[in-house]
Amino acid sequence: MTPAAAPMIRRSSRRGSRRRQAGGPGPNAHLCVPYIARGIPTYDILSEESLDRIETTxxxxxxxxxxxxxxxxxxxxxxxxxxxxxxxxxxxxxxxxxxxGMIREILRTAPERFTQLARNPANSVEIGGDSIVFAPSYGSPFVMDLDRGRRYGTLEDFENLVKLGQSSQWLHHSGGTICEPTDVPVNKRHLDMVYAHIRYSDRAFLGSITAPERAEDSIEMCRILFGADVVEQNCVVMGNFNSTSPLVWDGVSTRGIRAYAAAGQGSIHLPFLLGGAVSPLTPAGTVAQALAESAVGCALTQLVRPGAPAVLAGFIASMAMRSGSPTFGTPEPALASLALGQIARRWKLPLRCAGNFSTSKLPDAQAMQQSMMSMMSAVQCGANYVLHSAGFLDGLLSMSYEKFVLDTDLCGMLHGYLRGMDVSEDALGFDALAELGPGQHLFSTAHTMRHYKTAYYDSELDDNQPWETWSEQGAADSMTRANARWKDLLAAYEPPAIDPATDDALRAFIARKKASMADAWY
Structure with a gap:
């Protein structure tokens, strides 16, 4: 293991939950952060010799x-x-x-760590090193909730999910294609999606990648938002690009990568590796392929503009070998993420991998079991940017409102876990025992009174009451509580302020772009 890093937690001014707005700082207020720097070591699963073998492959x-x-x-x-x-x-x-050695040599100019600016400077994020950034899930064509079931996503759903992300203190980044707004033409929807991130969130976000011209539009909207000089000198947007595994990079992706890199903006280079289908079914073989494909994408950025931010990545999944169906949240991809984390540190590149993955069709016990397996691998491997931190269900085909808030609650728990353990004199608690001596409870001691508001993570979804009280209050399960929670969050949501002139300029740009093209639905 690597030595434990000192915890570094930065507070942000982002809006909290309705509960905290009404009653002042909640018990978790000390954890509010634009990103979190780990206070625990990464877990190194492989020896140096084993890593050498993967890199050689x-x-x-x-x-x-x-x-x-x-x-x-x-x-x-x-x-x-x-x-x-x-x-x-x-x-x-x-x-x-x-x-x-060619690709690794090219990557020597890639930054080990970089900042992505947010329009609210307090919410800018550090990507790389010991920092961890949680972002919502990405790319689902369907959305679901307990009231309306599973359906195609709309722009209203997209905006709602951006608002839910903004409302959570446990996410650090607004994400990208949280769901596909299928009620907007394919060639125009990227404009509405980028605008939704800008208008309904004040955090960093991902731009469009589905066509090079859409990547350019995303960058131009950022120039309107931040100013051209700021964009030239800083990373303000990233694109999340997929290779076509096995071992193919198509022109839509590579031209988009070049567009972001030429503008000095960040890009994530992600093989989607389904073991036994598009990669070897063994974790070691999949990691070797992930390194090869992703490193080539990262290297392209440096050929375009040395120093452009590039993120090594791997979306690693398994397969039900009897049926051929993808499976998520299984142990073998979790092991692969741990190995990929070690390699990213060796190559001195930021890493994206894992997330709250599940193939469950409901936000149920299977969903959270699989999510925990996958998400813990991201935390333990040292991933720096964790897309799919909230909402992932149905093997990424569906974005769930209920699972979104269940996942953000888990992210809150992970903040507490990542802080590590304080062993200061006060934290050792000797005075708590000494104050009243043996046989006396500690409820009233000065140590307890000093720490009781912040000592433990206080979930806003868990039910820890006695059975009788829970039953008398309606016996609501976690899905039912999550359903009420996301509705409360949307009812309490208020958009962050934006300069009216900037907003007008963005709307005018979108109107001009849409007027210049006919609708295309494919």
């Missing part, structure tokens, strides 16, 4: 098998000039093999 993949690039000759030209061996496959696809 990744280098062999790149040198002997290579990576296919599609529909982006400019990216191919960049890698050819850097020393890659290019073999044309078709008129619009190329295989590139990379000599051992």
């Amino acid at each position: 990744a280098e062999r993949i790149l040198a002997e098998i290579g990576v296919e690039f599609r529909d982006d000759p400019e990216t191919v030209a960049l890698f050819r000039a850097a020393g890659g061996t290019v073999t044309p496959l078709t008129e619009a696809s190329w295989n590139i093999r990379f000599p051992a």
